Amino acid sequence: MLENFYPAYTATVVQRLLDAGGRFVGKTNMDEFAMGSGSVDSIFGPVKNPWDSRCIAGGSSGGSAVAVATRAVDFALGSDTGGSVRNPASYCGVVGFKPSYGTVSRHGLISLLNSTDVPAIFSRTVSDTRTVFNVISGWDAKDSTTFKEPFPAPKKQLKQYSPDMPKLRIGIPREFLLPELFDHNLMPYKDTAKRLELLGADVRPISLPHSEYANACYAVLCACDVASNMARYDGIEFGHRSQAVVRGRILAGNYFLLKRNYSAYFEQAAKVRRLIADDFQRVFESGQADVILAPVTLGEAPELDAFCGLDNRTQQELQDWFTVGASLAGLPAISLPIGLSVKRQLPVGMQLIAPFREDLFLLDVAERLETSLRTQFGVDDGRPILENYWNDRSQTYGCV
Ligand code: GLN
Numbered sequence: 054m055l056e057n058f059y060p061a062y063t064a065t066v067v068q069r070l071l072d073a074g075g076r077f078v079g080k081t082n083m084d085e086f087a088m089g090s091g092s093v094d095s096i097f098g099p100v101k102n103p104w105d106s107r108c109i110a111g112g113s114s115g116g117s118a119v120a121v122a123t124r125a126v127d128f129a130l131g132s133d134t135g136g137s138v139r140n141p142a143s144y145c146g147v148v149g150f151k152p153s154y155g156t157v158s159r160h161g162l163i164s165l166l167n168s169t170d171v172p173a174i175f176s177r178t179v180s181d182t183r184t185v186f187n188v189i190s191g192w193d194a195k196d197s198t199t200f201k202e203p204f205p206a207p208k209k210q211l212k213q214y215s216p217d218m219p220k221l222r223i224g225i226p227r228e229f230l231l232p233e234l235f236d237h238n239l240m241p242y243k244d245t246a247k248r249l250e251l252l253g254a255d256v257r258p259i260s261l262p263h264s265e266y267a268n269a270c271y272a273v274l275c276a277c278d279v280a281s282n283m284a285r286y287d288g289i290e291f292g293h294r295s296q297a298v299v300r301g302r303i304l305a306g307n308y309f310l311l312k313r314n315y316s317a318y319f320e321q322a323a324k325v326r327r328l329i330a331d332d333f334q335r336v337f338e339s340g341q342a343d344v345i346l347a348p349v350t351l352g353e354a355p356e357l358d359a360f361c362g363l364d365n366r367t368q369q370e371l372q373d374w375f376t377v378g379a380s381l382a383g384l385p386a387i388s389l390p391i392g393l394s395v396k397r398q399l400p401v402g403m404q405l406i407a408p409f410r411e412d413l414f415l416l417d418v419a420e421r422l423e424t425s426l427r428t429q430f431g432v433d434d435g436r437p438i439l440e441n442y443w444n445d446r447s448q449t450y451g452c453v
Pocket of ligand 1 (some may be wrong): 087089090112113118132133134136137138165261373400
């Protein structure tokens with residue numbers, strides 16, 4: 054819809070990268086206004102998965118994931134509101150990092166759900182992600198939600214768990230073991246848990262009791278913000294009128310915000326959001342877990358036709374299931390490529406979620422896991438050779 058729009062100013066994240074010597078080579082395809090989780094709702098057509106062009110790349114920032122996966126660029130930016138960087142990172146076999154809310158300036162970002170939007174990073178290794186994060190994070194006078202105080206030294210240090218990871222507590226949320234995560238999708242999850250255990254971590258079950266409401270809560274809050282954010286795009290000044298998904302959310306948001314509906318929808322969703330954030334806080338503050346391990350998606354990237362098919366709405370709705378919780382709670386979360394799926398040999402990512410503002414700690418833990426994968430499977434362009442994963446798993450990680 055913004056085909057003929059040229060920004061009148063430069064986003065803070067872009068300016069900081071330019072100042073640090075970065076070079077921008079282009080803009081990437083995505084779902085319109087970042088609404089979606091497949092990168093299929095775009096005027097330019099769907100983004101194709103570089104591992105199998107019949108499959109989706111994930112979304113909404115799918116083009117950025119593909120640019121990194123195909124090595125067109127060293128890193129790319131996307132926006133993660135409910136999972137839009139972690140999801141395509143998982144489907145395309147790259148690292149996708151969503152920092153804590155308020156650590157990276159949103160100035161210049163087109164808002165979706167303002168209170169969960171975070172500029173996020175795609176790269177091939179955790180160390181590249183750290184480099185980009187160091188450049189783009191920090192206080193910005195143009196975004197009042199960024200933290201004034203300098204980035205805190207991590208409260209937790211991986212080296213305190215030396216020599217490797219003993220006693221690092223990794224939580225597996227019971228509620229995330231969905232029946233839809235059927236066997237071959239559950240395996241990479243179990244494998245990663247096992248791998249962390251072998252590294253010395255203490256992997257244990259935890260509970261995030263309000264997880265099942267996260268999707269609905271997000272849908273209401275997002276539509277309400279969309280109704281207000283999109284009011285300026287009236288289809289008069291820029292291009293054509295927006296497409297179905299965008300229009301649907303504007304309508305739903307205005308409905309939720311009607312005087313007679315407001316407390317039943319928006320207010321309720323805001324309360325549920327608090328409960329979801331409290332679930333995470335309780336787990337971290339009570340010492341039940343230092344980091345949470347979760348899937349990113351139900352499994353490998355679905356085929357485009359299946360994803361778009363009406364009979365597959367459940368799959369679409371479950372796309373954000375594992376990622377929206379951390380978004381609603383504002384927590385840092387990273388998707389790390391851990392292997393290929395059994396079915397079609399497509400990449401699968403796993404997610405690590407850390408306490409608020411423990412971004413640096415999260416990157417340390419992710420890097421430790423990445424190093425273990427690299428040591429076992431060999432290194433290609435700085436990252437593990439995932440193709441070796443299934444050949445090897447039966448020996449070391451089978452039967453977990
Ligand atoms: N899939 C979610 C949505 O459609 C998340 C999008 C995002 O993170 N930008 O809103």
